[in-house]
Structures are given as C-alpha cells and as structure tokens.
Amino acid sequence: MNDVDVVVIGSGIAGLSAANSAWESGLKRVLIAESEGVVGGSSRLSGGIVMGAPTRFQQAAGIADTADALFNDYMAINQWMVEAGVVRTYCNEAGPTVDWLGDLGVQFHDELIFGGGEIVPRCHCAVNNGQGIIDALHAKARERDIDIALGQRVNRLLVENGRVVGVAVGDDEIRAGAVIVASGGFSLNKERLAELYPAAAAMGDWLWYIGADGARGDALDFVEPLNAQIIGQNRGLRLLHPNFINAVEPFLPGWMVLVNKHGQRFGTESAPYGVMDGFMRAQGDVAYVIFDDLVLHPERGPQVATYKQSIPGRGAERHNANWNAIMVEDMVKAGRIKSSDTIEGLAQELGLPKEKLAGTIARYNAGAHAGVDDYNKEEKFLRPLENPLFYGAEVRPATLCFTAVGMRIDSQARVLNDIGEVIPGLYGAGECTGGIIGDRYVGSGNSLSNGATFGRIAGRSVGTTFHA
Ligand SMILES: Cc1cc2nc3c(=O)[nH]c(=O)nc-3n(C[C@H](O)[C@H](O)[C@H](O)COP(=O)(O)OP(=O)(O)OC[C@H]3O[C@@H](n4cnc5c(N)ncnc54)[C@H](O)[C@@H]3O)c2cc1C
Missing domain, CATH: 3.50.50.60 (FAD/NAD(P)-binding domain)
Structure with missing residues (x-):
C-alpha cells in the first residue's frame, strides 16, 4: 500500500x-x-x-x-x-x-x-x-x-x-x-x-x-x-561579472565598449545575456569594458539609453548596479577600475595592446558620430568615448545563475x-x-x-x- x-x-x-x-x-x-x-x-x-x-x-x-x-x-x-x-x-x-x-x-x-x-x-x-x-x-x-x-x-x-x-x-x-x-x-x-x-x-x-x-x-x-x-x-547560464563587486546586472550598459585581450571588439555590447555567455567563451572568458567620464558626469554629454528595454514593475536605475557614478568613483579609488587621460594610457593600465585599443575606440567613435556601428548596436546607445578620463575594468562570465x-x-x-x-x-x-x-x-x-x-x-x- x-x-x-x-x-x-x-x-x-x-x-x-x-x-x-x-x-x-x-x-x-x-x-x-x-x-x-x-x-x-x-x-x-x-x-x-x-x-x-x-x-x-x-x-x-x-x-x-x-x-x-x-x-x-x-x-x-x-x-x-x-x-x-x-x-x-x-x-x-x-x-x-x-x-x-x-x-x-x-x-x-x-x-x-x-x-x-x-x-x-x-x-x-x-x-x-x-x-x-x-x-x-x-x-x-x-x-x-x-x-x-x-x-x-x-x-x-x-x-x-x-x-x-x-x-x-x-x-x-x-x-x-x-x-x-x-x-x-x-x-x-x-x-x-x-x-x-x-x-x-x-x-x-x-x-x-x-x-x-x-x-x-x-x-x-x-x-x-x-x-x-x-x-x-x-x-547553464553565466552572467558578466566585474572584477570588483558581487551585484547582479545581467545586461551591460549599451554605452560601453567591450573588448577582448587584443583590445578589439567582438560583439554587440547590448546583446542579450544568454548570448553574451557564448561570446565570452569564444574569447577565453576574459574581456574588458571601456567607457569615459560621461558616466560620472552624464549632464556634460548627449543622453543615451543604458538598456534595450526596462522590465515592467522594476525601476531602470536599480539594475545599473555596477556601472554608476558612485560605484565607478569608489572602484577607481580602490584600484579595481583603471583610469587614464588617454586611451593609450588606459590600455597600458589594463595590459592591453595600445595601438589596437586606440584604433578600436577611434573606429567606434567615428561610427558613433555617424550613428552607425560595426556590430549593429542601436543608435540610441551610441556615444563616442572622447571625454577623459577614460576608464576600463576586467569582466568575466562569473555570476552563476543556474546549471x-x-x-x-x-x-x-x-x-x-x-x-x-x-x-x-x-x-x-x-x-x-x-x-x-x-x-x-x-x-x-x-x-x-x-x-x-x-x-x-x-x-x-x-x-x-x-x-x-
Ligand atoms: C537571481 C536569479 C534570477 C533568475 N531569473 C530568471 C527569470 O527571470 N526567468 C527564468 O526563466 N529563469 C530565471 N532564473 C533561473 C531559474 O530561476 C531557475 O533555473 C529555476 O527557478 C529552477 O527551477 P526548479 O524548480 O527546477 O528549481 P528550484 O526553484 O531551485 O527548486 C528546487 C527545489 O528543490 C529543493 N531540493 C534540492 N535538493 C533536494 C532534496 N534532496 N530533497 C528535497 N528537496 C530538495 C531545493 O531546496 C529547491 O527548493 C533565475 C535564477 C536566479 C538565481
């Protein structure tokens, strides 16, 4: 029975x-x-x-x-x-x-x-x-x-x-x-x-x-x-993780540039997180995000979108857990986010090839001014990175969501x-x-x-x- x-x-x-x-x-x-x-x-x-x-x-x-x-x-x-x-x-x-x-x-x-x-x-x-x-x-x-x-x-x-x-x-x-x-x-x-x-x-x-x-x-x-x-x-699913804090932010802000160990872009920064895991595997699971001073002083530049969409019932700001002004300032002081007044200097700080990173950003900036992007990133995210200081941090797909x-x-x-x-x-x-x-x-x-x-x-x- x-x-x-x-x-x-x-x-x-x-x-x-x-x-x-x-x-x-x-x-x-x-x-x-x-x-x-x-x-x-x-x-x-x-x-x-x-x-x-x-x-x-x-x-x-x-x-x-x-x-x-x-x-x-x-x-x-x-x-x-x-x-x-x-x-x-x-x-x-x-x-x-x-x-x-x-x-x-x-x-x-x-x-x-x-x-x-x-x-x-x-x-x-x-x-x-x-x-x-x-x-x-x-x-x-x-x-x-x-x-x-x-x-x-x-x-x-x-x-x-x-x-x-x-x-x-x-x-x-x-x-x-x-x-x-x-x-x-x-x-x-x-x-x-x-x-x-x-x-x-x-x-x-x-x-x-x-x-x-x-x-x-x-x-x-x-x-x-x-x-x-x-x-x-x-x-399973791994989300991008910065080298300084445990905080969930499934999507990268679209206004960043993501480069590999060679200082080159390899995918659309605003891609869905399910796809980002695969992008990262193909790059040996290490990449770097690059951005400029407009993160700290958004009022000084053109206003661009951070995320593709907002999730009903949640405020947009809550999800920008890692890449906001307060966090960036703190992590620069802690030495986890690197900064420099030139892209070449930033490359040196991050251990990336200087000419390649400078070339990548120059091409990205030219596209951003023209409203086009090599990786088809939507125009609403495009903002040239030309306002020093420039910042960069290492990211890995290390936030484990499920198996x-x-x-x-x-x-x-x-x-x-x-x-x-x-x-x-x-x-x-x-x-x-x-x-x-x-x-x-x-x-x-x-x-x-x-x-x-x-x-x-x-x-x-x-x-x-x-x-x-
Ligand atoms: C922060 C976060 C956000 C997520 N957001 C989404 C989302 O929005 N959409 C989406 O599709 N997915 C999302 N996921 C993934 C998704 O939540 C999980 O993969 C899914 O909930 C798994 O459901 P499950 O019922 O299989 O397992 P669980 O919900 O984990 O339930 C399994 C249960 O089994 C119990 N258990 C384990 N071993 C034993 C045992 N020996 N005896 C008795 N009980 C046991 C556990 O304690 C647990 O309660 C998210 C995951 C996380 C962590």
Whole structure:
C-alpha cells in the first residue's frame, strides 16, 4: 500500500507545477518533500520572467505569435544542438503553461518583453518577480491539500524490480505510486561543477552563485544507481561579472565598449545575456569594458539609453548596479577600475595592446558620430568615448545563475536510463534535467518556463499512468 500517490522532490516552480498538475489529473494524495525550511528554491529568488507562445497575455497585448515561431527561434539560436523532440513538446506546451500559471493565480504585468532576438515579445513578467509565482502556486497547493514537508532532504530513491516506488529521508521511507524529481541544479557543488560544468568551475575565485541553497545536485547522486542518463554537458547560464563587486546586472550598459585581450571588439555590447555567455567563451572568458567620464558626469554629454528595454514593475536605475557614478568613483579609488587621460594610457593600465585599443575606440567613435556601428548596436546607445578620463575594468562570465546539466527526459517527462529506456515510476522537471536548455540561453524566461512546462507535463503523465 502506498503512503501517497506521488512524491515530488523540491518546491520550486517545477515541483509546485508538478504537484498542482498531478492533483488536477485526479491524484489527491500528493506530497512535496523540500529540503530547505522555505518553499520556492531558486524560482523564488528569480526575476519571474516566463517565456511562452502563444498566450492569452500576448493576445491581450495585441501580439500575434505561434508555437512554431518559438520552436524555430529556439532551434536556430541553439544551432539544433538540443533534444529536438522534447524541445518541440516544450515549445508546444510553454504557451498553454503560461496561461495555466495565470489560471492558478500567477499575475503577469500587461506589458511583455523581448528575451533576445525574437520578432515579437513573448516573455511574461510576473508581478512581484519569482516570489509572486511561488506565492500563487504555493497558495493553490495549500488550497488543494497538497502536503509540503519542509526540511526533508531526500537522499535515496526506493526501488523495487527496477521501478521507483518511493523516497527516503535518512531512515524514513515513503512509498508512492511515482516520484517526480524537481530538485533544481548543482551550482553550489564544486565537484559536480568541475565534472559537469567546467566552464563555470573555471571561474575559480571569481565565481559567484546567485541562486538558492538547495542547489547541491542531490538528484545526481540519488538517480545514479538507476543509471539515469545525464545530458547537457557544460551548460547553464553565466552572467558578466566585474572584477570588483558581487551585484547582479545581467545586461551591460549599451554605452560601453567591450573588448577582448587584443583590445578589439567582438560583439554587440547590448546583446542579450544568454548570448553574451557564448561570446565570452569564444574569447577565453576574459574581456574588458571601456567607457569615459560621461558616466560620472552624464549632464556634460548627449543622453543615451543604458538598456534595450526596462522590465515592467522594476525601476531602470536599480539594475545599473555596477556601472554608476558612485560605484565607478569608489572602484577607481580602490584600484579595481583603471583610469587614464588617454586611451593609450588606459590600455597600458589594463595590459592591453595600445595601438589596437586606440584604433578600436577611434573606429567606434567615428561610427558613433555617424550613428552607425560595426556590430549593429542601436543608435540610441551610441556615444563616442572622447571625454577623459577614460576608464576600463576586467569582466568575466562569473555570476552563476543556474546549471542545465541533468537527467534526460522524454516528451512525457519520464526519466531515461543510459540505454534509452524509461525508468518506471521516475519523472523529472526543471533545472535537474538536461537537453532542453542549450548552449544559448533563450531568455529571459527559458528556465522558469522549462520548469513549469515539464512540471505540468510530469504531473499529467503520472496521473495518466495512475488511472490507466
Ligand atoms: C537571481 C536569479 C534570477 C533568475 N531569473 C530568471 C527569470 O527571470 N526567468 C527564468 O526563466 N529563469 C530565471 N532564473 C533561473 C531559474 O530561476 C531557475 O533555473 C529555476 O527557478 C529552477 O527551477 P526548479 O524548480 O527546477 O528549481 P528550484 O526553484 O531551485 O527548486 C528546487 C527545489 O528543490 C529543493 N531540493 C534540492 N535538493 C533536494 C532534496 N534532496 N530533497 C528535497 N528537496 C530538495 C531545493 O531546496 C529547491 O527548493 C533565475 C535564477 C536566479 C538565481
């Protein structure tokens, strides 16, 4: 006799979606085991941006979009190097899942935003960010009498004849008809980072993880005896990080110039952060930002935009955490931001080739005066760097947002073993899975939507099997 119909491991967006969906598919004895003392995992701390198309929120905003368009963009951005069948399901279901989140009480701002290079906006911004999503899903779970056991760190799966039949927290065992793993990533686990996400481990002392405490990669341990297939090697999301402070600023201000070790530009400074990670890998993960005195005295020069767009519900200024006048002045004094009255002098301070950096800035300035840019940066950002002092600082992709290496699932969120067989009774969703999020993060909004979509699918799949 089972203690419950289904156990969900983890109470982030994937786990709460899975539990609510299982309940909707007719399972009334649903238990969520959460290792920490608080519900919500990294989802709770997140920006609350969820991607999906088409949705009723898009429709209300007059935006025409399709799942096909999302799929085409997704595959192109990732150069087809994702699990295409599962991604097709994801793209088909992401839009309806955003609507479903709305049905469960998640509130989204009327205005949608662009995540990257898509033709129409398809990123939905939750009111009160990630906490707003978690609060709504949690409230719905309580209303439905879904049990949430806090402080219960699952460390073992119960397996009988190859079938997963429950979980264990130390000596306490709970038998269930199925188990849905939604235990998040492994960003806090140094050994796992070195093994599975070496690009993050390579950030060494610079590495700064901004997610929740539960991200120890426990699932990797407890699914190992079942030979679960682990895919998505070296994937996740790293954001640019300056050499002086731990503060989240996902986008670079568009008025900066970003150069590599050779003093040359290599990409659009205002590019989406999901793309910036890849740019940086191609440059050996080290670059330098260059700017001038107008950062300290904006009133002395032409007014230009800082970011491509603002996020509904958040002030624009709040996000300029690193590159504002107060911070720059302090960090120049601390010797972390270098300065000089000439570009050549700045190059010397930063250890960059003088002629190349001077040439790069001269060409950038000529373009800025003409309103054009070699990297197609929008005119609204263009401001020549010709007001000494000139400033520069080293940046690396060292702010670790999440990991994307994990269990391989099929389109029904069933976990596969290393010979491609379904592991009976075991389902997965969210950051603990691999193969859906690719080398390029399609976002904002890719990860929460992945968690919600496959959480919802997992709950439904368990329900279908249960009633079969
Ligand atoms: C600051 C920040 C901002 C972000 N902003 C966005 C955004 O706007 N849009 C977007 O798409 N993505 C965003 N992301 C990424 C996204 O938030 C995460 O990838 C996503 O929330 C993961 O959801 P999840 O449910 O899989 O994992 P989590 O939300 O991390 O939930 C996993 C849960 O499992 C628990 N757990 C772990 N091990 C065990 C165990 N052994 N037993 C029981 N429980 C366990 C954890 O404690 C945790 O509560 C952001 C991330 C961060 C850190």
